Amino acid sequence: MPSNTQTTARVVPDENGRFGAFGGKFVPETLMNALYELETAFEEARRDPQFVAELNELLSKYAGRPTPLTYAERLTQELGGAQIYLKREDLNHTGAHKLNNALGQALLAKRMGKKSIIAETGAGQHGVASATVAAKLGLSCKVFMGEEDIRRQSLNVFRMNLLGAEVIPAVSGSRTLKDATNEAIRHWVSHVEETFYVIGSVVGPHPYPYMVREFQKIIGEETRRQVLEQLGKLPDEVVACVGGGSNAIGMFYPFIQDESVALRGVEAAGKGIDTDKHAATLTLGRPGVIHGSLTYLLQDEHGQVQEAHSISAGLDYPGVGPEHAYLKDTDRVTYTSVTDAEALAAVELLCRTEGIIPALESAHAIAEVIKRAPQMSPEQVLVICLSGRGDKDVLTIQEALAERTEGGEA
C-alpha cells in the first residue's frame, strides 16, 4: 500500500484516494464510475480558468468573501494569555463555512450537466447551503435529514423549504447525520445517472474528502494571509472543531507545512468521554469503514457503527474525514475533545465578551481555547475558526441553559 507517512509535507491523496492508510472508495459497484467521472470533472474544472473565475466571483460577490479575521480583544483580556483572533466564517452567506464547498460542488454539477443535486445534513447548515446554491444556480435540490435533527433544527428545515428544496426525513438508525448520509447514498445509487451528490464534509469515498478540502482551503489561505498582513507573523496555534472535519481541514491545510504553527482539532465529548454519549471519534474510535471511507470510527467489537452524541447536531457523527485520521496518526494535528457543558459555557463567554453568538459546533473550538489560552504567553497568537453563527442554535441553547439551572449548578 502506498504510504505518505514519511513526511507531513503537503498531502495529496494518492491515485486510490488514500491518505496514508485511510480513505479509499468502499462503495457499491453501481457508484464507481460516477466517482471516476467526478474525479475527472473536478480535475478539469480546477484547472479551467473560467471555472475558477466563476467560483471566485460567486465567493466574493455572493458569499461575501473574504471573511474578516477579528481580534477578540475582550476575550483575550478575560482569558489572560495568548492573543485570540477569530476567523469569521459566521459572516459567510448562510452563516457558516458550508457555503464555500456547496458553491464549488454545485458549480461543478452544473458544468457536468446535472440538473439535480442531493445533500445530507446534520445541523441543517449544509442543507441550507445546498438549497441556497441550488436556487442561485437553478438546480433542483433534495436534502436528506435525520428525523431527530429535523426536530432539533426546525428553523433550518423551514429555511430549506423556503429556498425551494425538498427535505426528506431519514427514519433509520439514530435518525441523525449518519442515517441521512445512508439515505442520500441510497438515493444516489438509484439516480446516479442524473444526480450530483453534494457531500457536505471531508468524508465519503474518494474524491470527496480531497475535493471538499480543495473547496474549503480558502478559509486557511485567507487566514494565513490576514494574519501575516495584520501581525507580520504566523500564528502560534490554530484551533478548529471537528465533526466530519471540513472547516478544520479547510483551516489547517494551508498551515500544514508551517511547522511552527500548532494545529488543534476539537471533537465533541458530549456528556463526557467516560460515558457512551459522545462523538469523540479520533479520541476513542478505531479504524473502520463508514460512508465509503476507511477512517476512525465509533463502533462496537463486531464493527457495528455506534451512535454519536453531541449537543451540536453538526458534530454528531460517528466517523471523521480520512485526512484527519492521517493527520492524527502522523502527529501533525493534536486532537482533543470538550463536553456539551464546556461548549455551552463557551457560547456564553463569547456572547458576553465579543457580542458574537457562535454555532454550538464552533463553541467547541472556543471551549478548547478557554483552556489553552491562559497557558500561553501574551506574545503568542491563537486563531480560532469560528465556523458558523449560533442563530440556528438559540432554542437548543435556551433548553440546555434551562436544564443546567434546574439541574442545580451548585
Next chain:
Amino acid sequence: MTAATNRIDRLFADRSRKRFIPFITVGDPTIEATFQLVTAMAEAGADVIELGIPYSDPLADGPTIQRASQRALENGVSIADALQLVSRLRQSKVEAGIVLFSYFNPVLQYGVERFFAEMAAHGADGVVIPDLPIEENGPCVAAAKQNGLHVISLVAPTSEARIQTIGEQATGFLYCVSSLGVTGARTDLREDLADFLQRVKASTSAPTAVGFGISTPEQVRAVAPHADGVIVGSAIVQQIENYENELKDPARMPDAVEKIKTFVHQLASALQ
C-alpha cells in the same frame, strides 16, 4: 478445502441447468428460524444460499432488508453466529452452496484472514461484500484464494468499461446487479437488462447470476435465459417479515416455514 471441492464450482460445472440463489438474513427473526428456512429452501430447489450478516448501516439495501438487518441486530447476531449456523447446516447435511453476504466493516473488524480461514473451516463457499469494489478487494481475494473460497464480485449496469476488468477477475460467479439502486422488489426491470447481461457474459469465463429487484416467478423466468443463475432476496425476506410472529413461535414455526418454502419452490421452479 481446495477449489475443486468448492460447492459453487461443482454446481456451475454444469451450466446446462440454471441455478436458484435465495437470500435471507441470519437471525431474522431468530437463528433457529434461519436454520429451518435454509434447510427448507435447499429442499425447495435452492442451489446456493446467500446468508446476510446484519449491519447497522446497510447502504446498498432497501427498506425490506434494512428491517431484516435491524431485527437480527436486536438479537445480537454477529459473524460468529453466522459461521456457527453454517457448521450446523453442514452437520445436518445441507449441501447447497453457502455464500455469506456482509458489508466490509464487520469483516475488517473480525480480521480478514481469520474471517476467510473460519469460513472455510465452517463450510461456507464464498462471500459477497457489497461495498468492496475491485479497487479495494485485494487482501480479501488473496485470503479467499488461500482458503479455496470465492469473493463474489458485483457488476452493475453503470459499470460500463469496468465490466471487462471485473469479468476477467471474477471467480465463483459474477453477481450482476439488474437495476440501479438498492435491493428491493420492483415491478419493472430495465429494458436494457438483456444487453447488459450479454456484455457481462462476453467479459468473463465465470458463471453469471442476476439479482436486485427480482421478486416474482415471472421475473425469474424473464431473466433466466440471460444468466446462469437468479438471485432473489427482498421478496423472500418480505415473506419472513410477514410471518415474523409465527417464525418466533416454535409451535407455529413449521407452518410458516412450509409457506415460505412453497414460495421459494415457485421461484426455483420458474428457472427450469
